[in-house]
Amino acid sequence: MAKFKGEIIIDVEKCKGCQVCAPACSFGCIGFSPKVNAKGYNYAVLEKPDACIGCANCAIVCPDAVITVYKAKVE
Amino acid sequence: MSSIAKKENLVYQKPALRTEKPYHYCPGCGHGVVHNVILEVLEEMGLQDKAIGIAPVGCAVLAYDYLNIDMQQAAHGRAPALASAVSRMMPDKAVFTYQGDGDLAAIGTAETIHACNRGENIVIFFVNNGIYGMTGGQMAPTTLPGMTSSTSPHGRDVKTMGGPMKITEMVAQLDGVYMCTRQSVHTPGNVRKLKKAIRQAFENQQNHKGLSFIEIVSNCNSGWKMTPLASNKWMEENMFPVYPLGDIKVDGKLVK
Ligand SMILES: Cc1ncc(C[n+]2csc(CCOP(=O)(O)OP(=O)(O)O)c2C)c(N)n1
Ligand code: SF4
Ligand code: SF4
Ligand code: SF4
Numbered sequence: 574m575a576k577f578k579g580e581i582i583i584d585v586e587k588c589k590g591c592q593v594c595a596p597a598c599s600f601g602c603i604g605f606s607p608k609v610n611a612k613g614y615n616y617a618v619l620e621k622p623d624a625c626i627g628c629a630n631c632a633i634v635c636p637d638a639v640i641t642v643y644k645a646k647v648e
Numbered sequence: 649m650s651s652i653a654k655k656e657n658l659v660y661q662k663p664a665l666r667t668e669k670p671y672h673y674c675p676g677c678g679h680g681v682v683h684n685v686i687l688e689v690l691e692e693m694g695l696q697d698k699a700i701g702i703a704p705v706g707c708a709v710l711a712y713d714y715l716n717i718d719m720q721q722a723a724h725g726r727a728p729a730l731a732s733a734v735s736r737m738m739p740d741k742a743v744f745t746y747q748g749d750g751d752l753a754a755i756g757t758a759e760t761i762h763a764c765n766r767g768e769n770i771v772i773f774f775v776n777n778g779i780y781g782m783t784g785g786q787m788a789p790t791t792l793p794g795m796t797s798s799t800s801p802h803g804r805d806v807k808t809m810g811g812p813m814k815i816t817e818m819v820a821q822l823d824g825v826y827m828c829t830r831q832s833v834h835t836p837g838n839v840r841k842l843k844k845a846i847r848q849a850f851e852n853q854q855n856h857k858g859l860s861f862i863e864i865v866s867n868c869n870s871g872w873k874m875t876p877l878a879s880n881k882w883m884e885e886n887m888f889p890v891y892p893l894g895d896i897k898v899d900g901k902l903v904k
Contacts, residue, residue: 580651580652580653580657587670589675589676590675591675591676591876592676592875592877593676593834593876596877597835597836614675627657629659629836632660633660633839633840634834635680635681636673636675636677636678636680636684638661638662638663638666638680640660641660641661642659643652643653643658643659644657645652645657
């Protein structure tokens with residue numbers, strides 16, 4: 574069976590640190606930076622890049638749509 | 649490992665029909681997700697040039713700054729009246745309103761019910777967060793029994809203040825309403841269901857079937873004074889029993 578690898582790019586300066594994306598990921602890929610962005614929010618980070626399958630669940634629940642998702646087949 | 653972040657692998661990005669302006673909504677507020685999904689559907693259906701949205705008074709008053717389509721802004725509660733006029737003048741346009749519960753179910757109750765009763769060929773988006781978000785969390789007709797708000801600090805007393813108004817079930821009874829459903833945007837599955845419903849609503853509208861009414865039960869985490877995640881949990885536990893999710897009317901027939 575073909576396997577998929579995903580990658581997300583978070584626009585950290587536009588992230589509002591609301592944390593809604595984290596429980597949307599079944600693989601617990603997303604965590605939060607102890608640092609804040611210019612707006613003062615602890616922005617989201619992809620903590621487990623190897624576990625991401627590119628399902629976009631995190632991205633579609635992000636109110637600000639700051640997550641871009643890529644997905645590729647791996648042999 | 650090498651990055652797969654290339655154009656050919658792209659599966660999701662900010663909706664193309666969104667302007668560059670960041671939403672002013674509080675972190676984790678459902679309004680943003682609802683905007684995003686509406687824009688995705690309009691893009692996928694090729695309706696950018698046909699869409700005319702009517703913005704409400706409420707937190708979404710500035711929706712026209714974010715949705716890169718033609719928009720007008722109505723006086724508080726009057727969006728369905730304005731949408732009726734626009735849709736009658738330009739019957740082929742994809743006309744919709746976007747309203748909160750204070751706007752749609754309090755000050756705009758008459759406009760809502762009569763536009764529904766006339767079966768105007770429009771789509772109504774009704775974001776129900778149980779209070780007046782923009783003005784500081786006052787009680788709305790949709791506020792739950794016992795729920796505290798800035799104007800019901802001891803909780804909504806049903807005896808003196810009435811109970812939560814289920815305006816979606818009410819309008820579903822009207823013959824002019826062709827489709828009526830209640831959705832949410834707090835999980836990926838719910839976002840996908842909402843997207844399907846929105847597509848159906850605009851298909852109805854393009855086929856001149858009458859009015860499609862979509863309620864989205866959403867959080868007002870600031871007004872409820874909770875974190876976004878706590879507010880979504882509270883919504884599941886307290887809002888959904890009173891406002892159950894699912895279709896109420898499909899293809900002109902009541903299903904609930
Ligand atoms: C005629 C008029 N009356 C009252 C107001 C004050 N006002 C502004 S927004 C609002 C309530 C909005 O609440 P809701 O529709 O639930 O939207 P939300 O902000 O929760 O998204 C009120 C009463 C107004 N702007 N105009
Ligand atoms: S849902 Fe979006 S805005 Fe909220 S923390 Fe995640 S990436 Fe940031
Ligand atoms: S794309 Fe899917 S797997 Fe990857 S971080 Fe987002 S939710 Fe998790
Ligand atoms: S006040 Fe409530 S409805 Fe308004 S943006 Fe904030 S969370 Fe959303």
